[in-house]
Amino acid sequence: MKPSMLFPYKSRFIGLALIVAHVPVRAIWEMINPDIDESHKLPVNAGDSALFTNGHLFFIASTLLVLTGLFLVAFAKEKIEDEQISQLRLESLQWAIYVNYFILIMSLVFTNGIDFIDMLRLNLLIPLVFFIVRFRWKLWQLNRLLKKEEV
Structure with missing residues (x-):
């Protein structure tokens, strides 16, 4: 893997911050909405309007937050590469x-x-x-x- 294809060294810390920020946000969301396990699942005949429910949008946002953080941590350069x-x-x-x-x-x-x-x-x-x-x-x-x- 070419080092030029990797993110800068400091992006690892941004990724860790995104991952760590996800934990309290997710915990607060679950306290406010205890039915979080079912809120991101869509019924079979839900239609297009079900894609934009609060639970589904939160699921997408929190998943993107974690995936972005993991991606930055995984593909950041080391100090000495x-x-x-x-x-x-x-x-x-x-x-x-x-x-x-x-x-x-x-x-x-x-x-x-x-x-x-x-x-x-x-x-x-x-x-x-x-x-x-x-x-x-x-x-x-x-x-x-x-x-x-x-x-």
Whole structure:
């Protein structure tokens, strides 16, 4: 992955701020509207007007907030972006796609109806979250190994 295709280093902090801002906003919304689990689901014959309900608009806005934050965190440059970090990034992205498709296939086999729709929504977040976790874990292991070799 070319470093020029990545966001600047500081965009990671903007992404973290978006993710952290989502948590209290979502919690306040759920306290105000306790039926949030059903408010973003549309009835089968709802028509076009159901797309613009408060619950559905909030669901779209909060999902976009989290996805934007995760995207900025995942694809921000490191302070020092070298070939080894690029290789770790590529391997982590590959593993994220493997995990995502495994979960997608399992959800196709074992779920149906509304549960399947929830699994598809979850598949929006899984690749980015798994990529971030695996990439940070491998980067931490690499830094720990380098520190041991220096001593």
